[in-house]
Amino acid sequence: MEETATGVVLCDDGLARPAWAATDPLLRRYYDTEWGMPVRGEQAVYERICLEGFQAGLSWATILRKRPAFREAFAGFHVDTVAAFTDEDVERLMANPRIVRNRAKIRAAITNARATAALRAEGGLSDFVWSFQPAATPAPRTIGEVPTTSPESVALARALRRRGFAFVGPTTMFALMEAIGMVDTHLVGSHRRGSSGIWT
Template sequence: MTEPRPPRCRWAQSHPLLAAYHDTEWGLPEHDGRALREKLMLDGFQAGLAWITILRKHAAFRAGFAGFDPERIARFGENDVTRLLGDTGIVRSRANIQATIGNAHALLAMQARNENFSAFVWKFVGGAPIIGDGLTGLTRSAESEALSAALKERGFKFVGPVIVYAWMQACGLVDDHEVQCFRRRIAA
């Protein structure tokens, strides 16, 4: 006899990749700066696409972008842009690729000013996840607008308030798991 499947958010029920991502990663409070940066770049690539597309291409993104190491990405030049535009394993958008390279430069500038990316991000939610209702379907918030503006001030691209809100949900800065979901208020 199999164990009953725990209730999860509706968006995660249509495919095993979505379910696994939901169950092990989405909405769990992320404090590791490297993981936060990687997820932010992936959310930028996801704009206008289904998230499952990014999940399927995640390993290729990681390989193509040198493990999302900002020091290595900051050294990417036109040959790397051309290489990535030819990589069928990723979303091939020149604007996103160039933004990822530029974002590596912005991140390194933050580090040079002794700004810790994780601490910087989490201050926008007071250091603890905001508990949403999981039902309203919000796509932005005052916090995502403020964080988006602060990232843009530091030179980041593809960090509009809608992308930032989706990233905040993914990284657990906002807990928008549905009320019946077994991951609801995991950090509480």
Template sequence: MTEPKRCRWAQGDALMAAYHDSEWGVPVRDSRLLWEMLMLEGFQAGLSWSIILKRREGFRAAFAGWDPHKVAAFGAADIERLMADPGIIRARAKIAAAIGNARAYLALTERGEDFGNWAWDLAGGRPVKGDGETVPARTPASEAISKALKAKGFKFVGPVIVYAWMQAVGMVNDHASDCFRRDQV
């Protein structure tokens, strides 16, 4: 049996192929999951996504299931605990950003805004299909969303990180033109 044609980045690695086939580019509307994915993209900065995938369960355990209420309550002792946790990326600035981002997320919801609706509204409300040939590192939309996130107090949300997040959560469909998932998501 031949393997289906996938985006080049998902070939040759079973974990990456499984993520590609079941998650990447599938529109996510759940606010908490959107926030979790944005946090993971921030931790991925400067690293490969496969490193993050291999540690995703470690991140979930370390960050209380990515419950923003619990993460927002983390203090200095939690930062030290996380810095000693081999199951995650131990970068103090990224850890501090995730905690601060939980607080920013909660502040947004306390103002009556739904993070998912807010983010999708900024992205145009529906998925945008890329041309299937070129994949930019950033776009005017990712720049605008990055700026809006920063204005709300979020950190580690530059336009390149935001564009990768937009791809991951299906705001953008950047599957290659010959990828079997392109027309499925």
């Protein structure tokens, strides 16, 4: 493997990937098959918001490796089930070594489930989040040009916080927007650029 002039790594299969997706097989598979592909639906978007929140301050590899355990611990991220979690559930989750045991993040996942249920009166979480899709996507030519926030991620974070969500800062929400296909930050010329079908 070798790093190219744009900052991506030319992998042994001949494809260029960002450094974070170049070596770990799990991250490579996630990058090649999931990251940046459209995600819609209440439960799916809620799960992504939770996992992005848990990732804050940690590597995405850590979260991805723990994703099956997160899904088991949080009832498949079924919104109404998590919304009904109690203090006893918080303690159960804090005792689970297979997930990230951060009390504030665990409570945020429960808080966000309740806020997600409340958003049904406004058309639901998925449509709400996607309403902040920008008119144009970034077109970075190098890794250094990939943004970490946008006016839309700032606005989305603010709007979600007003509706009771937690751990939804502008950087976290931009990462969400990248992950679910709302923006395409694959480098121009990358084999993954435009793979979502949303941006050409």
